[in-house]
Amino acid sequence: MTYEQIFLFCLLGVVFGFLVWGRIRYDLVAFAALIVAVVGGVVEPHDAFVGFGHEAVVIIALVLIVSRAMMNAGAVELIARVVLSSGRSLSSHIGFMSVIGAGLSAVINNVAALVMLMTLDIEAAEKAKRPVSQSLMPLSFATILGGMITLIGTPPNIVVAEFRGRALGEPFSMFDFSPVGLICSIVGIAFVTLVGWRLIPTTGQAAAAGGADEPGLFVAEAGVKENSKAIGKPVDELYPLAEEHDVAILGLVRRGKRLPGFAASEEIRKSDHLVLEGEPKAIEAFIGAAELNTSASEKHGGIRGQSLVLVEAIVPDNARMVGRTALDLRLLYRRGVTLLGVSRQGKRFRERVRKLTIKPGDVVLLLGPESRVMDATDWLGVLPLADKRHTVIQRGKAFFAVAVFAAAVASSVMGFVPLVVALAAAVAIYCLFNVVAAREVYESVEWPVIVLLASLIPLGLALETSGGTKLIADSILSLTGALPAWAILTILMIVTMTLSDFLNNVATALIAAPVGLSIAQGLNVSPDPFLMAVAVAASCAFLTPIGHKNNTIIMGPGGYRFGDYWRMGLPLEIIIVAVSVPALLFFWPL
Template sequence: MDLHQIYFLIILVAALYFFISEKLSVDMTAMLIILSLAITGVLDAKEAFSGFASEPALIVCAVFVLSAGLAATGVTDTIGNAVAKFSGKNQLTANLVIMTTVAGLSAFTHHLMVTAMMLPIAMRISRENEIPSSRLLIPMATAASLGTTLTLIGAPAFLLANGILKRAGEPALRLFSVTPLGAVLVLGGFVLILLTLWVLPKTSGRDKADERFRINEIFTELLVPEESRWIGVSLEEFKKETAKRFEIVGMKRYNQRLSILQADLVLQHNDLLLVKTTPDELLSLDERMGLALRSVKKYGEQLEKNKPVDGKPRDVKEPLIVQGLVAPQSGLIGKTVGEIDFLHSLGVLVVGIWRKEGWIYHELSQVRLKEGDMVILWGDEETFDTINADSHFLLLFPMNLRPKKRFKAKLASAIMLTSVVLAATEVLAPHISFLLGAFVMVATKCVSLPRAYESIEVKIFVMIAGVIPLGLAMEKTGLAKLFAENLAGVIHHWPPWAILLCFFSAAALLTQILSDAATTVLIAPIAVAFAKDMHMSPTAMVVCVTVGAVASFLTPIGHHGNLLVLGPGNYRFVDFLKIGLPLTIFIAGATVYVAGLLWG
C-alpha cells in the first residue's frame, strides 16, 4: 500500500466520521474532502475541484431553478389543487392520487421539495375527509423517493453513478434509461404500500405550516379593470374558475349592491367584488390576470406622488404589503377605514383585513376596526418605518409569502417541458439542456434572479462537488480495484443475482447513515472494478448500488422526506419499518431481476 492510498484511507475515515456524527455540516465535510485530497497530492488541484463543474452538480443547480420557476408561477399550486379535487373521500383513492402525483413530480424535481409542497395538501385532505394523516404521509414520502428512480435526474445519486460509468469507459445512461426499472419499482411499490396500509396507526398530528399560516381568510376588494378577460363572463362561471383562489361574499356596480345569487349576472368593467382570500392569493393578484386590488388601482398612483415633509418626491419602486395588528386602546379602534383615511394620515393603503371572529361583508372603507384586527397595508418601506414607531399597531411585519406570477404559468411549464425533451432526445447534453432552461426561466422573469439563487440548495451542490473527487481518488489510487479483487476472492463463486443483491444490500444499509450521493460514490467504483474482474455488467452493478442508495426505506433517517412527515403523521420510529422493510425487500428483488434483464 503506497502513501497516497494511506492518505486516501485517512481522508475517507475522517469524512465518514463527520458525515455520520454531523460534527461538521455536509457541505463543510465536502470542502474538507476537496482540500485534503488537493493538499496531500492524492489528486491535483484541477481534479480535486472538478466536482464544481461536473455535470451532476450543474444539473442539480439547474433543476432547483426550474423547480423554483414552477413554484413562482403557481404551477405547483395548480397541481396541488387538482390533487385535492380528485383525491376523493376514501383512503384508497386519496393515496393513489397523492402517490401518483408526487412520484411523477419527483422524477424531474427534487423529491424533498415535492414532499414539502404536498404536505399541507395531504393534511388538508386528511382533515376534510377525516382520513388519519398517518395513512397518507408515509405513502406520500415513500412515493416521492420511488419517483426519483424514473429518470436520470430524479436523484443526484443517478447523475453521480452515470459519471462513474463514463469514467470507466462504459456507455452513458440516457435520461430515460432507468425508466423501465423505475416504472416496475413505482407500480409494484404502490401495490405493496396499499396492501400494507393497515399496519400503519390511525393517528393524526399537526402540520407546522398550518400553525404558521393561520391567517387564511383575508377580506379584500377586487376591481374588474378595463380590458379584463373576465368582462362578459357570467358570475357563475367566474366563481367556478376561481373557487380555489377566493370566495365571493358580495358585489357592487355603480355603488349599488348586487345579489351574487343572480344566475344571469355578467361581469362588467369596474365591477367591485368583495372577497375572502388567502395571503398567498392576495400577494399574487396581478392585473394581467384580469383583476386588481381596488385600493391600489384607485389610489396607487396618488400614493406614489405623495411628498414627505421635506418636500422631496417619494420613490416607491418596490411597494411592500405589511400586516398590522391593531393594538389595545389604539386610536384606530371604533373608526371606519374611510374615516381614518390611511392614505393621507399614514401614507399607506388598506388592501385587506383579517378578523379572528365575525364576518365582514361591507366595503373596506365602511369596516369599523376592532382590537386584534389584522390590517393589510400597502406602501413603501420608509413609510412603514415611520408607522412602526407609533402606538396604533401592536405588531407590524411583512407578509412572509411571495406573490405567484400565475400569468406566466404556461410559459414556465413550456420551459420545463422543452428542457426535458431536449435532454431526452439528446439534441443537447442534459446539463446544457437544463442550464439553458434555468437561464430562460430567469430571463423571462418566471422567477426572479434573487429567488433563483435562493432556490439552489448550496449544501447539496457543495456535497456533490465534494464526493465526486472522493470517488475519483478511490479509482486513481487503485483502491477501488484492490477492494474489488479482495471481494472477488470471497464471492466469486456466487451466482450473478446474489452478487447484485450483495451490492444492493451494502448500499441500502450504508445509506441509512450516509446520504444517497455519498453512498453511491463510495460503493459504485468498487462495483465497477468488481464487475470488470468478474466479466459482469458494470452498468447493472452500478444501477443496483444506486437504487439501493436512493430507495431503501428501513428507517426514517434514511430519507429526509420521512423526517418531514414524522411529526404531522404522529409516527413512531417502528412505523417506518412496518412498510419500509417489506418494500425494501421487494425493491431489492425487483431491481436485481430487472437490472439483470436490461444490462446483464
C-alpha cells in the first residue's frame, strides 16, 4: 500500500471510531479529519473545501428548505388531517400512518415527515388509551422506507446519484429509485403493520411519550417561596397532596445541593427546592396547590401567569442543547425561558435540572411567555410536542406550495433544468411569497449534516484517486471470488447496512458507493445495481437509535431503550435484503 492509502485508511478508521463512540459531534469529527488530511498531504489545499459547493450538498440543503415551506403552508397538514381516528384497530392505525408517512417522505425530507406525524400519533395513542411505543417505532421505520422511493426522499439517494454522475457521466434521475424503493416500502410497511409492532416490548415504553397507560414523566424542580404553607413542614407531609395530583416528591435541594435520599423527614425551609416527578400538567397543578413556584418566578411572574405556556419538546442530536446545561446556555437570561423539567426514558437523576447535561432523545419541559418559548425552541433546535402553536400555518398557500414544488420536479424530470436549479427556483418563489421567511431558510438547513457531507467528500475523492477504494473492492473480490455476482451484491448490501446502523447514513453512502462501483468494474458487470444496492442499504438503519435521525427522535417520546430497536429492525433488515436483491436484478440487470 502507498503512503496515501495507509494514511487515509488510518484516518477513516479513527473517524469511524469517533462516530460510533458518539461523544463528539459528527460534523466536528469530519471537519477535523479533513484538516488532518490536508496537513498530511493526502488532500490538496485547493480541494479541501470543494465539498461545500458540491451539488449533492446544495440539493440536500434545498430539500430541507422545501420541506419547511410545505409544512408552513399546511400542505403536509392537509394530507395528515384524516389520520386521527379512535375507531381504528392498532394494526389499522399503524398501517394508515405508515402509508401516509412513507408517501410524505417520498416528496419531502423523511425527518420532516416524521416530526409532523409524530405529534398526531401521540395524540392518537392518548385517545386510544395505549402506549405510544407500539406505534411510534413503526412510523419511524415507515418514513425511512418511504424516503427510498425518490431521489430527494433521503440523503443517501442524493449522494449515490451525484456520485454516479461524476463517475459515469450521468446521475440517477428523480424516479430511478422508485421501482426498488416502492417494493421495499410496500413489503416493509406490511411487515411493521401486521407483525413488527408485536415484537416491540411495551413494559415501561410510554414513560416519556405522554401515552395513556404510562404518561410522560418529567423530573422538575419547584422553589419554596416566602409565605408558602409548605414552610416548616416535613417533606412527607406533602405526600398526600402530591399523590392527589399524581406527582412523586423525589427529594429536596438546599443551598444548591441535593440532600441525601428522599429527605422525607427534612423540614422544608424558605428558598428550598422540591424535586418532583410527574406529568407536566400534574406538576403544574401541584406547584399551584402547594404554593410553590419555579426557580424563575420573579422573571415570569409566577407559573400561574396567564401569558405563560408549558411546552414539551424533543431534543434531536443536532440541537444546540445537546451536551450543554440550562446554565451553560443562560437560557433564562438570554431567552426569558425556564427549563422546568427533563424526561429521559423514565430515568431519574440526582443532578439539578438546570445543571443536567442534555442528551439526544431527551424531552424537555420549557416554561415562559408563549412568544419567548416559541423563539427559544427555534434557537435551541428542539422539536415541540405538546404545543403546536410554534408554527403559524399559512393554510391559504397550501395548494400554491404544492403547485410550485410539482412544477420544480416536473421541470427537472423533463430535462428543462437540473434538479438543483429547479429546487433553488422553488425556494426563491417560496421566499418571494413569504411561504418561508428569510430566517427560516437558514434554520431549516441541518448544518451539521451539511458540514459532515462537505468534509467527507474530499476524503472520499482522495480515497478514490489514491486507489484505496479499488484496494477495498479487490479485497472483497478475492474473498468472494468463487461466488456469483448476485451473492457479492448481497454481501455488499449487508456490509453497507451494518455500517449504516452505527454510522451516519450519509457517511456510509459516501464510502460504500465508490467501493460498489469498483466491485462492479472488477466483475465486469453493470455498476447500476451495485450503486442502487448501496443507496437502499445505507438508508435502512433499523437496528439502533443512532443510525438514522428519525430513530433518535422517537427514542425519548417512545421511551425506547437502545436494545429495543433490533427486535423489529433485524427481521425488517433481513426482509429488505431478501426483497431488494431480486428487485435490483430485475430492474437493473447485471
